[in-house]
Amino acid sequence: MSKKQLIMEKALELFADQGFEATSVQQITDHCGISKGAFYLSFKSKDELILALIDYFTTQFTSNIDYLVKSTTIDSELLYKFYYTVFESFNKHSDFAKVLIKEQMRSFNKEFIVKMRSYDKMMEDTILSMVERLYDEEVGQTKHDLVFCIKGFMKMYSELFIFYNTPLDLELLAHSLTEKTNLLAKYVTIPFVSNELVQQFKQQSCNEVTNEQILGVIEQTLDDIEDSIEKESLLLLKQELLEPTLSRPLVKGLLENIQPHPHCKWAAYLLRGYFGF
């Protein structure tokens, strides 16, 4: 195991227990059996560590779910599988789930907040695509409410995994939530989260990322990934960011190229926002 992995693993335990700010670098290094200096050979700062943790787990989590939704061909199984996988992940990585909940609204770092929001948005997009696929005609105006309810179920029931160590019947849970979701999809008539409201939220949250910030993220990502179609696509997108020359379909295609790559999700998200997709 690399030093970096060791630190991430041990730090996660401490963060889950005490929270990020209450855990000192000294504690982490003691817990790893290394020196303080060694820590700074692996991470530039304490902030970089938690960002790495968030990145590592959330990309894994969101990609998992996204893949599941896209690869499940039988509609009738989709919702059940979705819930099952969600809670299985929470169960498996309960330390990370704890950190996520504890620090979700922390305002210590601008980059952190924007990142959390974006992962939330990605999850929401995945859920929305699922809802549209399963209930397209039935739900009509209430589809965003259904997304909200699903997120509410996830929030509420995931607390069980985090605060109690009792082993829980995942299959029953997934069945139970599937039934509830189907019922809401079938019978709900009063929409609250309308399309206009969603539009409004989007505008409010997207107007603060600057060109330079996106460039910074792209540079970072380019360093992280190997030569590949994705890397070339990202390079072209960087060009496009500096001086637009390509047509919109071409840009969209490039975005599609980088989207599946785990390391590119963050850059892809920012670029989608920037180019308006």
Added chain:
Amino acid sequence: MSKKQLIMEKALELFADQGFEATSVQQITDHCGISKGAFYLSFKSKDELILALIDYFTTQFTSNIDYLVKSTTIDSELLYKFYYTVFESFNKHSDFAKVLIKEQMRSFNKEFIVKMRSYDKMMEDTILSMVERLYDEEVGQTKHDLVFCIKGFMKMYSELFIFYNTPLDLELLAHSLTEKTNLLAKYVTIPFVSNELVQQFKQQSCNEVTNEQILGVIEQTLDDIEDSIEKESLLLLKQELLEPTLSRPLVKGLLENIQPHPHCKWAAYLLRGYFGF
């Protein structure tokens, strides 16, 4: 306005914006236009301040809801009024709601965590009583699931008030959630949160409070309240804690006496747990 109130008000603004740990006492006193020393004349520590804030708002909030549920005589209006009042409170005290969400899982202070849990429990009890009253026959085994769903709705939709400043249509929201809740009550058949599971949770969370801790809270509460039936009842309960002499019905009656008093809610909760009610 007393110095204490001034500090609480101004501190709340800063906490909502920056979080508790990120806000220094110096900042608070600057924002109040007083000196650092003056702060420590009103509060023994920074921790005491946030505990006071939590106490002040959550007792207000939970008593409000509790009163509403008990005083609404027309069943058909109850659920709507419940949701309306909940979100109206969130809307009105959005600064506090922000703090609550930001610090909800903070582990900086043991007392803080236990307190938060207890308020959550009180809320849950109120919701459960409402569910039992409205749907007693229909829901059967699924009543705890319904409580979970209601809490999930509250969690999810309250984020709207906290992160977006858009004015929202409270009436529509309450109607929309009422419909959803009624649907779930009527049609859901698969229970997940069973009675045994609830029992298990209760055991897990109640086995850590010591006799001395409860005594400490009682002493504190006695100092805070005026001479009254409540005070006398609490004194008797303190006696009973030291050496049991009274019958269970008498103890239960004393608990009922102190329950409605805002300052006694915390002591009442601990004593209920201790005496097994």
Added chain:
DNA sequence: TTGACAAATGACCCGTTAGTCATTAGTATA
């Protein structure tokens, strides 16, 4: 064995902050 390079160490620096306390300002009473 030596020398060169990388890996790791931990004492130290520096900024920050909760909390204290000697001192001062303000006020009411004799």
Added chain:
DNA sequence: TATACTAATGACTAACGGGTCATTTGTCAA
């Protein structure tokens, strides 16, 4: 005015934690 008392001040302390860097330890090829 003098005295006594309370309210308020802010410089100060002690502790802590993030981050640095001169120094040591380990490794491997010549």
